[in-house]
Amino acid sequence: MVKAGETVDGVGSLSNDVLLLFVPFPEKKGWAEHLAERFKGFRVRRANVLAGEKLPTYNDLTPEVWDGVTMICTYLPPPPDLVPNLRFVQTTSAGVDKWLGHPKYEDEKVIFCTTNGIHAPQIAEWVLGAWLSHQHHFFHYAANKEKAQWEGPFVKDFQDSTRLRVGILGYGAIGRQCARLCSALGMEVYAYTRGERTTPESRKDDSYCVPGTGDPDGVLPAKWFHGPTQESINSFLGEGLDLLVISLPLTSETRHVISSEQLEILGKKKTFVANVARGGHINQEALIKALETGLIRGAALDVTDPEPLPSDHPLWRAPNLLLTPHVSWRTDTLQERLLDIVELNLEKLAAGQPLINRVNRQLHY
Numbered sequence: 001m002v003k004a005g006e007t008v009d010g011v012g013s014l015s016n017d018v019l020l021l022f023v024p025f026p027e028k029k030g031w032a033e034h035l036a037e038r039f040k041g042f043r044v045r046r047a048n049v050l051a052g053e054k055l056p057t058y059n060d061l062t063p064e065v066w067d068g069v070t071m072i073c074t075y076l077p078p079p080p081d082l083v084p085n086l087r088f089v090q091t092t093s094a095g096v097d098k099w100l101g102h103p104k105y106e107d108e109k110v111i112f113c114t115t116n117g118i119h120a121p122q123i124a125e126w127v128l129g130a131w132l133s134h135q136h137h138f139f140h141y142a143a144n145k146e147k148a149q150w151e152g153p154f155v156k157d158f159q160d161s162t163r164l165r166v167g168i169l170g171y172g173a174i175g176r177q178c179a180r181l182c183s184a185l186g187m188e189v190y191a192y193t194r195g196e197r198t199t200p201e202s203r204k205d206d207s208y209c210v211p212g213t214g215d216p217d218g219v220l221p222a223k224w225f226h227g228p229t230q231e232s233i234n235s236f237l238g239e240g241l242d243l244l245v246i247s248l249p250l251t252s253e254t255r256h257v258i259s260s261e262q263l264e265i266l267g268k269k270k271t272f273v274a275n276v277a278r279g280g281h282i283n284q285e286a287l288i289k290a291l292e293t294g295l296i297r298g299a300a301l302d303v304t305d306p307e308p309l310p311s312d313h314p315l316w317r318a319p320n321l322l323l324t325p326h327v328s329w330r331t332d333t334l335q336e337r338l339l340d341i342v343e344l345n346l347e348k349l350a351a352g353q354p355l356i357n358r359v360n361r362q363l364h365y
Contacts (some may be wrong), residue, residue, distance in 0.1 A: 015041030170248025
């Protein structure tokens with residue numbers, strides 16, 4: 001194992017590589033120089049020009065920026081003709097749904113890794129914040145404050161989280177941190193994964209993990225569920241969940257994994273639904289109907305389909321819905337974690353070791 005800070009010039013030498021960072025963060029001084037010292041001949045370029053809320057597009061970059069690029073760290077895929085020599089992609093997201101169908105993604109010689117794990121602490125806090133805000137009527141009392149209205153303590157009913165059940169649909173890094181926080185509230189955790197996890201070893205987390213977070217050994221769930229079919233998911237949803245967290249990758253299998261049928265199942269317990277994965281996981285028309293009819297107690301969406309959500313979209317008017325513009329991943333420590341996983345994977349590439357969060361091209365995560 002290569003030690004942190006050790007100079008590397010091994011079987012996977014990076015001496016001919018150029019890494020392009022296309023990220024919405026200010027430059028971390030000394031990081032590029034640090035990598036140049038560790039990996040002889042290795043070069044880093046940045047293309048993060050923040051101008052208000054708008055990021056530049058790839059076409060805004062000069063040809064010199066793209067010259068010789070063999071690696072890229074980014075969210076959205078660039079036009080393939082700009083990166084003819086690409087061999088390694090480190091996405092800034094936990095999934096690769098934006099890359100599906102891209103020529104470079106279809107090229108098995110190009111290695112893809114996600115940053116699964118770097119977003120888990122802040123996204124889990126968003127989930128718990130949304131859940132607790134609903135359970136304790138924070139938005140109702142915020143509205144009362146604007147009207148200078150003092151309301152008696154018995155107007156609303158309240159329910160704490162102890163002994164309630166959370167179902168986590170997609171038990172990856174984000175799901176595991178949600179489980180950790182929910183467990184701290186006294187909730188029972190049910191976990192769902194695509195593949196079967198029957199042994200202690202299979203239940204361990206093999207993704208990037210921020211120290212002190214998550215469920216690295218997979219010991220928090222009271223019950224595990226699995227299966228790639230809608231029937232297996234429906235069975236999981238019928239387990240009397242008070243809170244459902246959607247935190248699985250978006251693939252052809254999981255698009256609209258929650259629709260009218262599934263919401264009817266959840267309606268038996270009036271489940272609260274939190275989606276921090278992708279907007280395409282939920283049939284939004286079905287969700288709106290479920291909220292308007294009171295079938296479920298409420299929902300929280302940090303993702304929608306499409307994004308940005310048009311101002312006339314009916315989701316804006318749905319009752320008992322918290323809607324945020326895909327911001328649950330934001331935190332002031334994200335760049336530190338991102339650069340950490342980039343360096344770890346460069347280190348492993350140079351040493352010929354297995355990479356962290358390498359994407360399975362059949363499962364697309």
